[in-house]
Amino acid sequence: MEALKGVRILDMSHVQAGPTCSQLLAWLGADVIKFENPQGDATRGQLRDVPNADSLYFTMLNCNKRSITVNMKTDEGKQVFVDLLKKCHIVMENFGPGVLDRFGFPWEKIRSINPKIVMGSIKGFGSSGPYADFKAYENVAQAMGGAMSTTGVPEGPPFVTGAQIGDTGTGLHLAIGLLAALRQADRTGKGQYVEVAMMDGVMNLCRVKFRDHQRLTRQNLSEYSVPTHQGMGAVPRAGNDSGGGQLGNAIHCKPHGPNDWLYVVVQEAVWEDLAKLIGGEALANDPRFEKISERRKNQNEMWRLITKFAEKYTKREFMAILNPIDVPCGPIMGTDDLANDEHVRGRDMWVELDHPQRGKWWNVGMPIKLSDSPAVIRRSPTLGEHTDEILKEVLGYEQEKIAKLRNAGAFSVPPKKAA
Numbered sequence: 001m002e003a004l005k006g007v008r009i010l011d012m013s014h015v016q017a018g019p020t021c022s023q024l025l026a027w028l029g030a031d032v033i034k035f036e037n038p039q040g041d042a043t044r045g046q047l048r049d050v051p052n053a054d055s056l057y058f059t060m061l062n063c064n065k066r067s068i069t070v071n072m073k074t075d076e077g078k079q080v081f082v083d084l085l086k087k088c089h090i091v092m093e094n095f096g097p098g099v100l101d102r103f104g105f106p107w108e109k110i111r112s113i114n115p116k117i118v119m120g121s122i123k124g125f126g127s128s129g130p131y132a133d134f135k136a137y138e139n140v141a142q143a144m145g146g147a148m149s150t151t152g153v154p155e156g157p158p159f160v161t162g163a164q165i166g167d168t169g170t171g172l173h174l175a176i177g178l179l180a181a182l183r184q185a186d187r188t189g190k191g192q193y194v195e196v197a198m199m200d201g202v203m204n205l206c207r208v209k210f211r212d213h214q215r216l217t218r219q220n221l222s223e224y225s226v227p228t229h230q231g232m233g234a235v236p237r238a239g240n241d242s243g244g245g246q247l248g249n250a251i252h253c254k255p256h257g258p259n260d261w262l263y264v265v266v267q268e269a270v271w272e273d274l275a276k277l278i279g280g281e282a283l284a285n286d287p288r289f290e291k292i293s294e295r296r297k298n299q300n301e302m303w304r305l306i307t308k309f310a311e312k313y314t315k316r317e318f319m320a321i322l323n324p325i326d327v328p329c330g331p332i333m334g335t336d337d338l339a340n341d342e343h344v345r346g347r348d349m350w351v352e353l354d355h356p357q358r359g360k361w362w363n364v365g366m367p368i369k370l371s372d373s374p375a376v377i378r379r380s381p382t383l384g385e386h387t388d389e390i391l392k393e394v395l396g397y398e399q400e401k402i403a404k405l406r407n408a409g410a411f412s413v414p415p416k417k418a419a
């Protein structure tokens with residue numbers, strides 16, 4: 001049985017940050033009703049790879065949901081929204097600032113309609129403070145939350161990271177908040193407003209950089225491979241440094257293509273064996289590397305020696321040499337490596353699905369594994385696929401009422417007026 005069976009979510013979210021949260025909750029067993037603008041979530045048509053089919057951008061973030069289209073700019077559409085609010089445990093959105101207010105449904109109004117409902121809201125910068133009125137996308141959040149200034153190399157520009165920490169990262173934070181608030185609502189009968197700002201979520205994920213920021217007021221950062229000094233202010237970009245107490249870096253391997261790298265952590269416990277492997281007893285006893293404090297000072301030379309040794313091996317061969325002596329390491333995996341990886345397939349992390357418009361496609365699977373409630377992944381809905389089903393089954397509307405609402409434009413975009 002699914003963990004969240006019986007939990008119904010009215011999901012007004014769009015693009016990535018909200019849908020990634022509601023897809024996760026759907027995979028945990030919630031009944032997620034994707035409440036769409038009649039034009040559909042904009043991502044349905046973005047970056048299309050198959051003509052007239054929902055894009056992978058949409059399908060990969062909206063599995064296991066049902067779709068209803070409702071025009072919130074009509075009185076009839078608003079009435080359907082109110083009726084759905086009464087039947088749901090959670091309502092969630094990630095509109096730009098002020099959109100819900102313009103619909104006439106600020107949180108206080110929603111709570112007066114269903115006092116037990118939990119409301120989830122994602123904004124770029126939250127509902128308070130000088131940035132509250134700004135819209136945001138992934139890289140804006142990465143820029144403002146500290147990720148970009150700390151990613152890259154000191155002499156190069158700041159870089160975004162490919163992991164969607166601004167959007168998907170925020171969605172994950174929201175899922176935690178919603179589940180906590182739901183538990184409280186079950187106990188007290190009272191819902192609450194759960195807000196996650198993308199900028200806050202990115203700062204949370206950059207926590208160790210703020211550790212280093214404060215250390216810089218007292219000392220240099222001895223584990224960094226780039227120069228640092230007490231009082232330098234902002235934490236510098238440090239390439240592929242490990243970011244933790246152990247030294248780490250990416251080592252280029254044969255045949256030296258873009259992804260022919262192995263990430264190697266020179267853990268304190270393994271240095272002696274690693275040194276013997278790459279430079280014999282002489283290196284193991286070399287005073288420049290004997291103690292971790294010395295290795296930190298001379299780490300660029302240490303990386304050079306490891307890289308020299310790795311020259312004759314591929315990343316997989318080098319990994320196979322390092323694994324028996326317990327050196328923590330991992331090959332840099334391309335998306336092509338991962339899509340074909342036996343381990344990934346075996347853990348249901350690359351899942352084949354079918355879709356009426358696009359045929360076979362693949363989704364990244366559910367990363368949270370529950371022993372008694374494994375996720376069963378089903379395709380994303382087409383636009384408005386479940387409108388009638390939801391109106392009948394969830395709201396108990398009769399066919400006649402549905403037809404009347406439809407004629408009044410509750411589920412469609414208004415026709416353009418003749419010029």
Ligand SMILES: CC(C)(COP(=O)(O)OP(=O)(O)OC[C@H]1O[C@@H](n2cnc3c(N)ncnc32)[C@H](O)[C@@H]1OP(=O)(O)O)[C@@H](O)C(=O)NCCC(=O)NCCS
Pocket residue numbers: 014015016017018035036037038070071072073094095096097099102122123124134135136137138167
């Ligand atoms: C992502 C974002 C920048 C997109 O901006 P946008 O495309 O202008 O979309 P907005 O959310 O601001 O506005 C949506 C519009 O659709 C309309 N709309 C949405 N659902 C509707 C419905 N069911 N019926 C009628 N209209 C609807 C809204 O009324 C609004 O129009 P308005 O400005 O005339 O009121 C913005 O939504 C945002 O900043 N969201 C919060 C941060 C976030 O989640 N960002 C990451 C996205 S991955």
